[in-house]
Amino acid sequence: xxxxxxxxxxxxxxxxxxxxxxxxxxxxxxxxxxxxxxxxxxxxxxxxxxxxxxxxxxxxxxxxxxxxxxxxxxxxxxxxxxxxxxxxxxxxxx
Numbered sequence: 001x002x003x004x005x006x007x008x009x010x011x012x013x014x015x016x017x018x019x020x021x022x023x024x025x026x027x028x029x030x031x032x033x034x035x036x037x038x039x040x041x042x043x044x045x046x047x048x049x050x051x052x053x054x055x056x057x058x059x060x061x062x063x064x065x066x067x068x069x070x071x072x073x074x075x076x077x078x079x080x081x082x083x084x085x086x087x088x089x090x091x092x093x094x
Contacts (some may be wrong), residue, residue, distance in 0.1 A: 003039075004042075004053070006042050006050070008042075008050065015031055016030075028051070032053070035054045037056075038053070038054045038055075038056065039051040039052060039053055039054060040052045040054055
């Protein structure tokens, strides 16, 4: 397993206390509900734990995230659309 170092400079909100059960588990269901199914876990030298929610990318869509030119084109299109830079496409002329 690859070890990844994550530098965090952010403010965290106290979300309450959870009790570790006899199987060494804690429940975070009250925090995340059904929205998150996968997390990456980080631990610092003080033993503090950070859970980073992850989203699964379907196998047939992974190429997009591996292709910098393609993903930047998609991001530019999304920025343009958010900024109102859109035009109609007439598929009959295609």
